[in-house]
Amino acid sequence: MNQDITQKTYKKLCFEVSYSDLSFCVIDLISNKIITYKSYSINKNNVLEEELWKIFVENPILDDKYDDVVVLHNSNLNTLVPSSLFDPNYLGSYLQYNSKVFETDYFAFDYLDTYDLNNVFIPYTNINNYLLDHYDTFDYKNCNSIFVKKALDFSKNKDTKQVWVHFQHDRFEITVTKNTNLLLFNTFTYNSLEDFIYFLLFTYEQLQLNPETIPVQFLGNISEESDAFKIAYKYIRNCSLLDVSHLKSVLDVPESDLLKHFILFHS
Known part of the structure; x- marks a missing residue:
């Protein structure tokens, strides 16, 4: 947004x-600190616009003026x-090879300029229209562009290959890299921990990654105490949570939330 400095x-x-x-955060652009952040579950059985309206009513800060949204x-x-x-x-x-697309769908893309990649996605047009x-x-962007x-x-x-997993309650995204080269990006939905570890080990197998030597780092809704992390640790020698300790002093947010909202905080 172009604004007069005043x-x-x-x-x-x-x-x-x-x-x-739905999650949101407000960032102070001078100190780069998080002023506030909140998360809400949306009831799929209710009208989406009504659910969003309730969140706005509950949070008057969303009606403030902002330099950027x-x-x-x-x-x-x-x-x-x-x-x-x-x-x-x-x-x-x-998108037609990995998603069901319709003629009425609206398409957008994010350009990852440093890496000369384009992330093509279908945005939630009704959410955009409400906002x-x-x-x-x-x-607006797709979360996976940031991930x-x-x-x-x-x-x-x-120079070694690395595996990165963004873990969520019903699916996870997986990225495999080697020195700024993208070797794989994929997303898997799962219904059980057995699904999760199967897809993770399947990715290792397909890319000929040795689970004894190739590390996996997790971010998202996961902790070392969670069952998903424990089952991954059982089969992959080098499992760890993404190190976000350097961000704690900058953003003044608990490490668990830095991991859970990593993508939101890096938007």
Whole structure:
């Protein structure tokens, strides 16, 4: 947003939205501290707009003025395409191989400029439309654009392959990198821990990754005490949570929430 300096609030509002959850945080752009953040579960049986209306009523801070508003769409309806193979006129064609697409779908893409990649995705248009009633303008992205970019950032100058998992309550995204090269991105839905570990080990097998030597790092809704982490640790020697300790002093947020809301806080 272009604003006169006298109108600037030096605050940024970030949403992470799906049909089952909404999280938001307010960031002070001068200190780079998190002013506040909250998460809500959305009842799928209720009208989405009514659920969003309740969240706005409960949080008057959402009606404040902000220099920037960013909306992250937490969706697995996405695919990554190298720029050498990318044509913005045919966005739907890239998704039809791994998602059910319809002629009425709206497509968008994020450009990961450092890595010359394009993340093609289907945004939640009804959520965007609702938020347009509250904000003059906002940027929106797919969550996996941030996940993949951060994994590639962290892999810089690391000549060994690395596995990164963003764990959520019904699915997980997995990225495999080697020194800023993306070897794999995929997303899996699971109904049980057995599903989860099967898909994780299947990825190791397909990419010929040795579970004795190739590490996996977790972020998202997971801890060392969680059953998902314990079962992964049983089969993969080098399991760890993503090290976010360096962010704690900057963002002044508990480490568990830094992991859970890693993507939101890096929007």
